[in-house]
Amino acid sequence: MKFKEKLENYAEIILKKGINVQKDEKIEIRASIDDAEFARLLMKKAFALGAENVFIKWIDFYSDKIKFNNAPNRIFESVPEWEIKKYKEYVEDGWSVISLSAPDPEVFKDVDSKLLGQWSQVQSKSLKFFQKKLTAFENKWTIALAASKPWAKKVFPELNEDEAYNKLWDYIFKCTRVDRPDYEDLWLEHISILKSKYNYLTDKNFIKFRYEGPGTDLEVGMIDKGKWFGAVTKGPNDVDVMPNIPTEEICTSPNKYMTNGRVQSTMPLVYNGNVIKNLWFEFKEGKVVDFGASEGEELMQTFLDTDNGSKYLGEVALVPVNTPIYQLDTLFYNTLYDENASCHLALGDALPMCLEGGVAEMSDVEKDKIGFNESTVHLDFMIGSEKLNIIGILPNGEEVYIFKNGKWA
Numbered sequence: 298m299k300f301k302e303k304l305e306n307y308a309e310i311i312l313k314k315g316i317n318v319q320k321d322e323k324i325e326i327r328a329s330i331d332d333a334e335f336a337r338l339l340m341k342k343a344f345a346l347g348a349e350n351v352f353i354k355w356i357d358f359y360s361d362k363i364k365f366n367n368a369p370n371r372i373f374e375s376v377p378e379w380e381i382k383k384y385k386e387y388v389e390d391g392w393s394v395i396s397l398s399a400p401d402p403e404v405f406k407d408v409d410s411k412l413l414g415q416w417s418q419v420q421s422k423s424l425k426f427f428q429k430k431l432t433a434f435e436n437k438w439t440i441a442l443a444a445s446k447p448w449a450k451k452v453f454p455e456l457n458e459d460e461a462y463n464k465l466w467d468y469i470f471k472c473t474r475v476d477r478p479d480y481e482d483l484w485l486e487h488i489s490i491l492k493s494k495y496n497y498l499t500d501k502n503f504i505k506f507r508y509e510g511p512g513t514d515l516e517v518g519m520i521d522k523g524k525w526f527g528a529v530t531k532g533p534n535d536v537d538v539m540p541n542i543p544t545e546e547i548c549t550s551p552n553k554y555m556t557n558g559r560v561q562s563t564m565p566l567v568y569n570g571n572v573i574k575n576l577w578f579e580f581k582e583g584k585v586v587d588f589g590a591s592e593g594e595e596l597m598q599t600f601l602d603t604d605n606g607s608k609y610l611g612e613v614a615l616v617p618v619n620t621p622i623y624q625l626d627t628l629f630y631n632t633l634y635d636e637n638a639s640c641h642l643a644l645g646d647a648l649p650m651c652l653e654g655g656v657a658e659m660s661d662v663e664k665d666k667i668g669f670n671e672s673t674v675h676l677d678f679m680i681g682s683e684k685l686n687i688i689g690i691l692p693n694g695e696e697v698y699i700f701k702n703g704k705w706a
Contacts, residue, residue: 298476300466304335306475307441308342314484314539315439316393317532320347323390329356329398331445336397358400358570365408365416373416376423384427391533393437401447402630405570413569414599421603421673428673433649433657434540437532440633441542444469451630472543472622472634488528494615494705495525495547503689506613506699510685511561512577517613517642518555520668522653525549530650545622545637548614550647552668554583556610560642564628564635564679571596572630576678583609583668585644600644606672612643612651618683618703632677639681640700645672 312318324343328336333355340351364372405413421428430436449461456464470476474483508515527547532538562576573593578585585608590597601608614636616623622638629635647670649655656664664671687700698706 303470303476306480307473308338310473310475311339311395311439311441311542312342312346315441315542316395316437317536317538318343318346318348319536321349323350323392324348325392325394326353327356327396327398328353329400329445332397332443335443356398358404362405362408365412373412373419376420381423384424388427388430388436391436396440397443399442399445399448399631402451402567402572410596414596417569418603425673432646434530434532434538437538439540439542442633452627468625491527491547495527499524502692504692505690507688510682513560513680515558515560518552520550520552520652523549523651524653526650541633543622543637545620546614546616548612550651551610551613553609553670554668556580556583560680562678562680563682564639566678567630567632568596568676573597600676603674604672606670607645607674609670610642611645611647611670611675614641616640616681617705635679636677639679640685641677641679643675643677645675
C-alpha cells in the first residue's frame with residue numbers, strides 16, 4: 298500500500314471514527330506548521346463530509362520558545378481577554394477540536410521551568426470552563442498526531458531527518474491499523490474487544506486494585522457506581538466519538554481519597570516541552586505526599602502545585618504489553634503513544650463519563666463525598682511493564698488477577 302493511500306485512510310479514521318463529523322459542524326484543527334500538508338488534507342475531507350466551517354490553528358513551538366526566552370514575565374501572568382472570549386464562543390457554537398501537533402519533546406528544555414509552570418497554571422485556570430466542556434464531551438475532540446521531523450529525530454536519533462520522518466509515519470500507520478486494506482474491519486474488531494474488557498470490569502464491581510511490580514506497591518480504591526470505558530464515548534446529541542487515535546486502553550476514575558503506597562514510572566514523561574525521567578510517587582489517603590525524579594523534578598513540582606486536585610489521581614488505565622504500540626519496542630516521547638503502550642495513571646481531573654449518570658447535576662460537596670477528583674489539569678504517567686501484576690478485590694474480599702506479567706490474566 299502506497300504512502301498516500303495510508304495517509305488517506307488515516308484521515309478517514311480521524312474524521313469518521315475520531316471526531317465523527319456531522320453535517321454543518323464547526324471544527325478547529327490544531328496543527329503545527331510541520332503538520333501543514335496533513336492538516337490541509339483533513340480540512341478538505343471535513344468539508345466533503347459536510348462540515349460548515351473548518352479553521353486551522355497553526356502552532357509554531359519555536360516561536361513560542363523565542364517568546365518564553367525574550368518576553369517580559371508579565372506577559373505570562375494572564376491569558377488575553379480576546380482568547381478567553383474566543384473559547385467562550387467555541388463552547389456556545391459547539392465547535393469540535395482535532396489536535397495533531399507533536400513537537401520535539403525537549404523543545405522547551407532551555408526555558409525557565411518555573412516560567413513554563415506558571416504559564417501552564419495561568420492557562421489551565423483561565424480556560425478551565427473550556428477544558429471542563431471537553432472533559433465532559435459537551436464539545437467533541439480527538440487527538441491523532443501527525444509525524445514531524447523534530448519529533449521523528451528524537452524517536453530515531455540514529456537516522457537522518459528524512460529517514461526518521463518516513464519511519465515515524467510508518468509506525469503511526471501501523472499503530473492506527475491504517476496500513477491494511479481491511480483497516481475499517483480491524484477497527485470494528487478492536488473496539489469490540491475493548492468493549493468486552495470494560496464491560497467485564499464494570500459488571501464485576503471491583504472495589505479496589507492492587508498494583509505490584511519493580512518499585513511499585515500500590516492500592517487504588519474505586520468510586521462507588523463507577524464504570525469503565527474505552528475507545529468510544531458519547532459526544533453531543535449521542536454521537537460516538539473516539540478521543541484517542543491510536544487507542545489501546547480501558548480506563549476509569551478512582552476514589553481520590555483511596556490511593557495508598559508507592560508507584561514507579563516505567564517510561565519518561567514529556568511535560569511542557571521537557572522530559573521527566575525515573576518518576577515515582579508516594580500516596581497516602583489519595584494525596585501525593587512525596588515524589589522524586591532523576592530529571593525534571595522541579596517541573597513536576599510546578600504541576601503538583603497547580604491546585605489541590607493536581608495532587609490526587611483522576612484516572613487509572615489498563616493497557617496490555619501485547620498491543621501493536623508496545624510490540625514496536627519504541628519510546629515515542631509522546632504521551633498519546635506511550636500511554637497507549639503501557640498501563641498508566643493520571644494525576645488531576647477525573648473523567649465524568651466514568652461515573653454512572655455523570656456529574657453535571659452534582660454539587661462540589663457531593664462530588665467530593667464520593668471521591669470524584671476535580672482539577673484544572675490532567676497528566677498521565679506510565680507504569681506498565683512485563684513485570685506488572687494487577688489484582689482486583691471484589692466487595693466480598695475475593696481477589697482476582699486482572700493482569701499477570703503485563704498481560705490480561
